[in-house]
Amino acid sequence: MFLGHFAMGVGTKPFAPKLPVWVLLLAPQFMDLLFMPLVALGVEGYEPGPYGHDVLNALYTHSLVGAVVISLGAYAIGRYAWKTVRSGLILGGLCFSHWIIDLFVHHQDMPLLPGNLGGFPKLGLGLWDYEYVIFGLEVVMAVVGVGLYARWSMQARPSARWYIGPLIVTVLFGLMIMGDVPRLPPL
Numbered sequence: 001m002f003l004g005h006f007a008m009g010v011g012t013k014p015f016a017p018k019l020p021v022w023v024l025l026l027a028p029q030f031m032d033l034l035f036m037p038l039v040a041l042g043v044e045g046y047e048p049g050p051y052g053h054d055v056l057n058a059l060y061t062h063s064l065v066g067a068v069v070i071s072l073g074a075y076a077i078g079r080y081a082w083k084t085v086r087s088g089l090i091l092g093g094l095c096f097s098h099w100i101i102d103l104f105v106h107h108q109d110m111p112l113l114p115g116n117l118g119g120f121p122k123l124g125l126g127l128w129d130y131e132y133v134i135f136g137l138e139v140v141m142a143v144v145g146v147g148l149y150a151r152w153s154m155q156a157r158p159s160a161r162w163y164i165g166p167l168i169v170t171v172l173f174g175l176m177i178m179g180d181v182p183r184l185p186p187l
């Protein structure tokens, strides 16, 4: 759902015209941005697999409590860097949307408490088992996200260059889609 998270961010642009697109793209990925250094440090783990079947050990960043804490951090960044509660809420909300989306697709690997404290059953509805459905959904999300951004850009920046931002994001998303295709299971 790498692409789906990014799509959520860029599709928010019409509702958050003051926030730069790169920030909107990154906000839904804050959890994974923290996941990567933790993998490098050996605290969390990642083994690449076919599409939807990466093996993830993300007991801190992807715990419910961890996600809330990271989202509060995203709220604080928006609140203080862009000086409005609205910016904070948008960045915090986008950040938490990562956990909600992951809850649907992940296999049961998302704990309630950091480090799976208390040993409660881990969460994840495992929809990644329907690889083509989820991949299709990601592509739809990408198209809708870029579409919303492009429409906003056309209206808000009626210069000859309104399309540059949407074009860059389209290329980026296209590369991600092309990267995922070989990882899909054979039909």
Ligand SMILES: [Zn+2]
Residues within 6 Å of the ligand: 031, 032, 062, 098, 102
């Ligand atoms: Zn994630």
